[in-house]
Amino acid sequence: MSACDTCLVRNRAICSSLDNEEIKALNAIGRRRNLTPGESLMWEGEDSVLVANVIEGVLKLSTGTEDGREQIVGVVYPSDFIGRPFGSTSGHGVTALTDARVCVFSRKDFDAFAREHPSLEHKLLQRTLAELDRTRKWMLLLGRKSAGEKVASFLLEMSERLVQPGCIDAPDLPLRRFALPFSRQQVADVLGLTIETVSRQFTRLKADGIIDLPSRREVVILDRAGLAAEAG
Amino acid sequence: MSACDTCLVRNRAICSSLDNEEIKALNAIGRRRNLTPGESLMWEGEDSVLVANVIEGVLKLSTGTEDGREQIVGVVYPSDFIGRPFGSTSGHGVTALTDARVCVFSRKDFDAFAREHPSLEHKLLQRTLAELDRTRKWMLLLGRKSAGEKVASFLLEMSERLVQPGCIDAPDLPLRRFALPFSRQQVADVLGLTIETVSRQFTRLKADGIIDLPSRREVVILDRAGLAAEAG
DNA sequence: CGATGGTTTGAGATATATCAAACCTCGTGG
């Protein structure tokens, strides 16, 4: 029995395109790896040696300037794909925000496997297209939205993407209450703001009764319509 | 003889993955279309009914907010692919910046054709991955760079991407002199700035002797190293 | 030549950054 048989994301990751024989072959070239918060799986500018599937946890993709400014350019969740297949370097670092479990492949092995399995490439294409859509939508936020709009948009996105899948009964309703996998500084790095500005927007939204903040990491959306209005 | 035989981008667009028989089949479901500056090929939020290859010209991809703020989320050049295959809606509008010529397909026809031609999907995947890399790099600019750095980065990118391919002898050196396909307002919409700020940065770079501006649309890079230093 | 649309320049307003201090929260060790 391969590790894939019990995999939590077997039916949602790109692996879902493969039959049992194929899964076995893919499993043979991959291995599991656990990460703790802050631990990196790859670094910006490094040779693209690995690719991976996220099984559990949340990871950030980030780039920075020479002088230390950082921008988080993507956030990945269970079943998402990580890394740069068919390419030589990785344009961003990948770092765990929570405890995480990933299924890692050597890029070369994965490339070869993918080229022999068009259905896998098709899934990967679909995922990449969707990610590109999301990324472009985020550019509107970075380029044109105010701090208040950015924070509100961010909270809405979180409430939608942090849903634990698997609960078939509830068809992925956005969460009313959730724990942010980000520190305030990391939220700032997602939104292109400073930590102080993010903090002030959080307290303002709380003061306006739109959200509640039971603890540092937890958020409760009290007035979703209000939050959506703030998101611009 | 099909239109593809004389196509300027036959060997660089995703079509380059196909043999002559396949090209003929693809040609049968596509058609040429000319666009003039300002003319749109698709609109934000619209059903994804078309996809296309750019043969000639430059087009912008853009989204906006309800209240009229606009953000250009991508710029496409000859041989680039446009549209959202395997998806229901297009997240951004596509509008010609120059006179342009594209090769258009119904999305459904294209989807079906692509699924039967893994080598085409592979090319499309490569292109999409590269575009995602570029887009993420742009997020750093939008989120973390100053106006001066944004404009300098923009000019450098333009000088690299506006090179007319085909000149085999010179292996795509960046241009020293070129005509921007953007108005000042459009530059602002790419960089997440206002038109006035863009204008001031242009004149400052000119005053500093880093660039020259022979006319509204033309740019000469006098000091590439200096410009790179400004780009942060 | 005058009208038009885009661009530049200027003066002032403002959102966000910066700098600095106070404040929690939580784990540690006395």
Next chain:
DNA sequence: CCACGAGGTTTGATATATCTCAAACCATCG
């Protein structure tokens, strides 16, 4: 069990980059 310390967070005061509003400018085209 409480005091302490450290990291992260919030709050405050001020600075500044960029935006906003407004006018002048300049090419282009009838």
